Amino acid sequence: EDQVTQSPEALRLQEGESSSLNCSYTVSGLRGLFWYRQDPGKGPEFLFTLYSAGEEKEKERLKATLTKKESFLHITAPKPEDSATYLCAVRFKAAGNKLTFGGGTRVLVKP
Amino acid sequence: SQTIHQWPATLVQPVGSPLSLECTVEGTSNPNLYWYRQAAGRGLQLLFYSVGIGQISSEVPQNLSASRPQDRQFILSSKKLLLSDSSFYLCAWSRQEYTEAFFGQGTRLTVV
Numbered sequence: 001e002d003q004v005t006q007s008p009e010a011l012r013l014q015e016g017e018s019s020s021l022n023c024s025y026t027v028s029g030l031r032g033l034f035w036y037r038q039d040p041g042k043g044p045e046f047l048f049t050l051y052s053a054g055e056e057k058e059k060e061r062l063k064a065t066l067t068k069k070e071s072f073l074h075i076t077a078p079k080p081e082d083s084a085t086y087l088c089a090v091r092f093k094a095a096g097n098k099l100t101f102g103g104g105t106r107v108l109v110k111p
Numbered sequence: 112s113q114t115i116h117q118w119p120a121t122l123v124q125p126v127g128s129p130l131s132l133e134c135t136v137e138g139t140s141n142p143n144l145y146w147y148r149q150a151a152g153r154g155l156q157l158l159f160y161s162v163g164i165g166q167i168s169s170e171v172p173q174n175l176s177a178s179r180p181q182d183r184q185f186i187l188s189s190k191k192l193l194l195s196d197s198s199f200y201l202c203a204w205s206r207q208e209y210t211e212a213f214f215g216q217g218t219r220l221t222v223v
Contacts, residue, residue, distance in 0.1 A: 006154075031209040043201050044155075045116075045212035087154065091209050098170070099145070099212050101155040101206075 003027050006088050006102035013109045021105045024070040029093030032105055033071050035064050036087040038104070044087055047073075050065050078109045112217060113138035117202045117215030124222055130175075130189040132218050134202030137183065142204040144185040145212060146177055149199045197204045 007022045023033070032051055037046035048057040050066040057064045061072040061082060073086055088102045117134045119199060124130060136142050143162055149153040158168045159177035167177050174193055178186045199219050205212040 004154075032211070032213050036214075041217070041219070043203075043217045046211050061119045089155075089212075096208060098157055098160065099203075100157070101147075103154040104150075110193055 003092075004088060004090055004100055004102035006086075006105050008105060009103065010106045013075075013078055013107070014052050015035035015079055015109055017078045018074070018078070019059070020075070021073040021088075021107070022070060022101055023073070023088030025090050026069075027090060027094075029102075031091040031093055033042075033066055034091075035062075035071070035091045036075055036089065038085045038087055047086075075107070078107075080109045080111050083107055083109045089102065113213070115202065115204055115213060115215045117218060119218060121219045124220065124223070125194050126194055126222055127191050129150065130187070130192050130196070130220070132187040132202075132220075133214055134185045134187075135183055138210075139183070139204070139206065140178040141182060142206060143208070143212075144179060145203040145205075146185065146187050147152045147203065147214075149201060149217075151199075152220055153200045155201065159187070192221050197222065 005024050009033045034049050035047040038044040048064040053068045055066050061076045065072050076091045085104045085106045114137045114178050117120055145160045146158040148158055149155050159169055161179045174218040175189050199217050201217045203212040
């Protein structure tokens with residue numbers, strides 16, 4: 001049973017074309033939702049932590065939001081350097097120290 | 112500041128050979144440590160995690176094992192590699208149970 005699902009699997013954007021990535025989770029007792037960026041052949045780079053519904057975090061052209069069952073990563077006016085795979089992960093009470101990842105969304109921003 | 116080192120970056124090993132991947136963390140004490148595996152174009156699969164020296168929890172029964180001989184050192188091992196062990200292996204650390212994890216740059220393992 002998938003506990004973290006990301007959509008879409010892939011996203012092609014024109015430079016400047018804003019869009020949103022979705023991360024939905026089925027776990028109960030959420031203890032944190034995390035967004036990462038991963039470039040090809042590299043380890044994931046931490047972006048944001050969200051702990052409670054209604055919380056928002058921003059960094060440059062990225063904004064992450066959290067509801068009770070999903071999170072969105074909004075990319076505003078993306079540039080080609082925003083091309084990467086974006087990963088979502090959750091921690092929940094029953095899993096203790098585990099960090100469970102979704103499958104990721106591959107974003108390609110064309111100039 | 113904290114840093115995580117993982118090596119080697121790439122490794123090509125014959126089937127049946129042993130494996131040892133090492134990960135060390137600097138600038139923090141008593142971190143939680145993790146080994147993940149990532150298939151091409153896929154998400155991350157947790158293999159092992161450790162909350163302290165000598166304490167290892169295994170998530171997926173397989174041909175691999177992990178050890179934590181020192182507070183900030185985490186080792187992934189195999190006695191005999193299989194072709195199916197070819198993958199991208201990532202080490203990570205976190206400060207506490209419910210905080211974000213920080214990743215190393217990964218090891219691309221190819222078993223031939």
